[in-house]
Amino acid sequence: MARSFNVPDFYKGSLVTDIKLKRQEQDPKKKDLAPSSLFFNSSVKSTSLKINLARHFGFCFGVENAIETAYRVVKENPEKRIFLISEMIHNPRVNKDLNELGVRFLSTTAGERLIDFKTLTPEDIIIVPAFGATIEIVNELESLGLDPLRNNATCPFVEKVWKRSKELGKRGFSIIIHGKVSHEETKATLSNARQYSPCLIVQDLAEAKAASEFIKGNISEEEFHNKFANRISEGFNPKLDLLRIGVVNQTTMLASDTLEIASMFKNTMLDIYGENKLNEHFADTRDTLCYATYENQTAVSALREIEADFAIVVGGYKSSNSSHLVELLEEKMPTYFIQDAEEIISKDDIRHFNLSTHAIEIKDNWLPIKDKITVNITSGASCPDKIVDEVIERIKELTLSR
Numbered sequence: 001m002a003r004s005f006n007v008p009d010f011y012k013g014s015l016v017t018d019i020k021l022k023r024q025e026q027d028p029k030k031k032d033l034a035p036s037s038l039f040f041n042s043s044v045k046s047t048s049l050k051i052n053l054a055r056h057f058g059f060c061f062g063v064e065n066a067i068e069t070a071y072r073v074v075k076e077n078p079e080k081r082i083f084l085i086s087e088m089i090h091n092p093r094v095n096k097d098l099n100e101l102g103v104r105f106l107s108t109t110a111g112e113r114l115i116d117f118k119t120l121t122p123e124d125i126i127i128v129p130a131f132g133a134t135i136e137i138v139n140e141l142e143s144l145g146l147d148p149l150r151n152n153a154t155c156p157f158v159e160k161v162w163k164r165s166k167e168l169g170k171r172g173f174s175i176i177i178h179g180k181v182s183h184e185e186t187k188a189t190l191s192n193a194r195q196y197s198p199c200l201i202v203q204d205l206a207e208a209k210a211a212s213e214f215i216k217g218n219i220s221e222e223e224f225h226n227k228f229a230n231r232i233s234e235g236f237n238p239k240l241d242l243l244r245i246g247v248v249n250q251t252t253m254l255a256s257d258t259l260e261i262a263s264m265f266k267n268t269m270l271d272i273y274g275e276n277k278l279n280e281h282f283a284d285t286r287d288t289l290c291y292a293t294y295e296n297q298t299a300v301s302a303l304r305e306i307e308a309d310f311a312i313v314v315g316g317y318k319s320s321n322s323s324h325l326v327e328l329l330e331e332k333m334p335t336y337f338i339q340d341a342e343e344i345i346s347k348d349d350i351r352h353f354n355l356s357t358h359a360i361e362i363k364d365n366w367l368p369i370k371d372k373i374t375v376n377i378t379s380g381a382s383c384p385d386k387i388v389d390e391v392i393e394r395i396k397e398l399t400l401s402r
């Protein structure tokens, strides 16, 4: 899908854009995963900074497509009220910019209504964000005389997951969705997939193991329902609906987790039904991660092998793909998950999102006191390069002045 989008220039960072263009020229097939290294020296002190930028990071196809759609719709409809079904993407700056242009969100990420649908009129314009929307919301808006699918920015890679779900359903397999239960994309996938087949959402390996224990007969139906109460399609009957299964996933999950979950279900079915009957009980398909998730995670796998004092992941706290980059990096080095350069408060303090505690925290003494500092940096698929430029500037300012 090599297509270029009309994304506002203020999202492009001059430094990062130049680096990306150079890497693209040197390595058009994207085979070289080595990061780009930048060196900075202080002109007056003996301090120096090395920044290793991941080979792949920043805006993906779906995000650029969604931003282009939103800005086009705003330009074409200066007199109309414009609403996004939920946040455009999970980046606060991009969402704030849209709010400032007058675009409003109909609901929060968690699904709470921010605007009473009864106040909408058929003249209003609706945009479907990159994550897609549930069939129920689309139907409700259509019943009010609106046309939500006219400006549909659902990422084609998300639609591919729906297509895969449909194929599995038509072949008589129930669909296990590896995804975050409260994420807009997983909600939209559940809504689409359950038209074709019973569905179960598993968020992680622990939940997948619990479902597998039910399949093996090690936990009761009651325990199953208690555990998966809000994660199953209506009428889900685990005794019948877990006899034939296939796995799809939210496009931004951690590749290694999805692989582990799929192999665990496969092995469960293999143990119960044997090799000859495996195909009747487990649909052995590829994962449905998108290209951007794959590229960003493989680039970070290379980046984390490079020694550094710490790593920075720039992205919205709610960004699923960014959080997985943090998980990969923090296994190897101190890692700070920040939304923008303002989070780097001073040489002493950094504000960051701690994935383990799910809280925004201030970390003191975060910047090592030494002459030569090395930092590994990447960003999520919804983060403008301009913010990465600003983060680099801020780190330069603090490290070279000490």
Ligand code: SF4
Residues within 6 Å of the ligand: 060, 061, 062, 063, 130, 155, 156, 157, 158, 251, 252, 290, 291, 292, 293, 321, 381
């Ligand atoms: S992360 Fe992948 S699925 Fe999500 S918007 Fe980007 S390209 Fe589409």
